[in-house]
Amino acid sequence: MQDLVKPLNPNFSSGPCSKRPGYDLASLRTDVLGRSHRSALGKKVLEEACVKTAELLGLPEGYRVGIVPASDTGAVEMALWSLLGQRGVDVMAWESFGSGWVGDITKQLKLDDVRVMEADYGVLPDLNAVDCNRDVVFTWNGTTSGVKVPNGDWIADDREGLTICDATSAVFAMEMPWEKLDVVTYSWQKVLGGEGAHGVIILSPRAVERLETYTPAWPLPKIFRLTKGGKLIEGVFKGATINTPSMLAVVDYLDALNWVESIGGVNATIERSNQSLAFIEKFVAENDWIDFLAKEANTISNTSVCLCVDTSPENVKAMVKLLDSEGVAYDIGAYRDAPPGIRIWCGATVEPSDVEKLLPWMAKAYQQVTA
Template identity: 70%
Template sequence: MQPTSKPHNPNFSSGPCAKRPGYDVSALTLDTLGRSHRSAVGKKALGLACSETARILGLPEGYRVAVVPGSDTGAIEMAMWSMLGARGVDVLEWESFSAGWVTDIVKQLKLPLVNVLKADYGDITDFAPVNFDNDVVFVWNGTTSGVKVPDGDWIPAHRAGLTICDATSAVFAMEMPWDKLDVVTYSWQKVLGGEGGHGMLILSPRAVERIEAYNPAWPLPKVFRMKSGGKLIEGLFKGETINTPSMLCVADYLDALKWAESIGGVQGTIARSEANLKVIEDFVEANDWISFLSKSKATRSNTSVCLTVKASEDQVKKMAKLLEAESVAYDIGAYKDAPAGLRIWCGATVEQSDLQALMPWLAWAYGQVTQSVSA
């Protein structure tokens, strides 16, 4: 039977993600619109985006936060092009975006001493061989595979190289061992449901030391430059952005930060995301035709939840189209490079009740595409 109750918000895309509950664009503080980002009011808003991020995340003393161009991609590229090459590199690959960082390191930067540790979709690389005398580049959460790093126990407190972590679908949804992470990048449009185009770059004091002491052999585009005269450009970490940001997006991000704090800060956003995952876990346990792509519960993502279905690739695509046509779930097909399946965002901005309403629709859609074949 076709369910009668639908999710109030059918937006389950893995990016841009659903806006926070109760979101109203007219409620944003918009005194920065039409003003220069270099004006006092512009600098204040951008400075707050940096300082409030650090405060709410509970970053260690001395960690710096900047708003940079190009979303998470721009932030991680900025870090790699500015810091890699000083020593060997271990790069971990187990899904599409981490594969992209391998390509950049091997084929674009063409670094000579690179060790690629690779795993297939659904698995995660073995951490035991990682050489921390090298710089280590990895994603915390594989957005296209639904596989996350379970913890930071594998990272030594004392290490010669830097840890450079793309954590775009993990920050604000997973526990991050900040003292073991030297560079962390993420984007606004993921867990907090912000707008696209802007990246966040978090640097430890060790990362700052690398930037100031090391000069890459290649030229750096302006949007990647973080130092002048051999010193870090401190203004960048106080809201003095490299290029012109969208002040509307900044206002939207500040609104999202306020919401996160209102529900208990990082612990509150993590709890919401984990509760959302539990809805899908219960459904999968009760239905043998659907499974998690992640092969281990310990590495199962609680944001980008990737699922496999006992059906053909064409049937799975038809399921997603049916659900969209019924205005039940938008944009839940697997990522283009990933195995065929469904990908349902379970970050903090998604309501648990919406996921509960969605689950019967998954069963209905599966029945529709499989019965049509058997008939």
């Protein structure tokens, strides 16, 4: 196997994800470190992160961006506990994280009027069966299944319910129809390769209206509260975070946003992910021992690319271990709840050329473990 060229960066983890090309800790600003996040400087930096996010994503007028605790999970939980209960809910799950939201809605919130739409790994539920006059909870991209929704055409423009979208492995890598999405959550440690522990929540004006006109029947912990006296706490979306953030993680996020801007914006980050996927699509077409976990071509994720290998689970683990020991690819085993296989992160911070270099090594590893 030594005759093959190794990827320059072997980090293909699906989270925390690879840092951006050329990343250097020394390039991060340090004037905000050791300062209060409530200081004028701290608020300015936090607000800059919110404003720059909105600008790069091209959010519609009136959409708000806030930095919240506990990564994407915290952002989703905040939305579920703060917004649900006013009307019936349709919740979709086709992989582990969506199944987690089903559990929260049915077993923790214990809502009465819930329709659960589930599908096995590799396929989507029937999107046309969704009733958009109910609240809808779904993941845009199944990080552990490699299956994404192909578009937002199934979401009604004149819907009465809210769409609550966990988009942590989609934002900055896939086209998002913002006008059809009322709540979008993500963590910057995914497509942007930022640090963990912080989440981002994006609210549409419709979501803000719900927050200001509806009070859930259950108590809300402080870290979930987005309103006070029946009004949105606007400060959360202007740099006044609910709890103390890591300012080092915030300046790291700003570094990632500046990188996105420098390469041409979101169109460029989407193209990088698509290019990586294109290399894998060609490889899969040329090798009959490997295939996508996603059954339909238009649902194949271009970030969390999940692959099935025609061999035993033990051999798949041996492949993963071999590629790790060779320093070729780290952390590419399938998620623990997913079918045995390989998962290659192809978010924007991964160089497509490194994905291309990885593939011949995968073929050699397969040959070696199945010989």
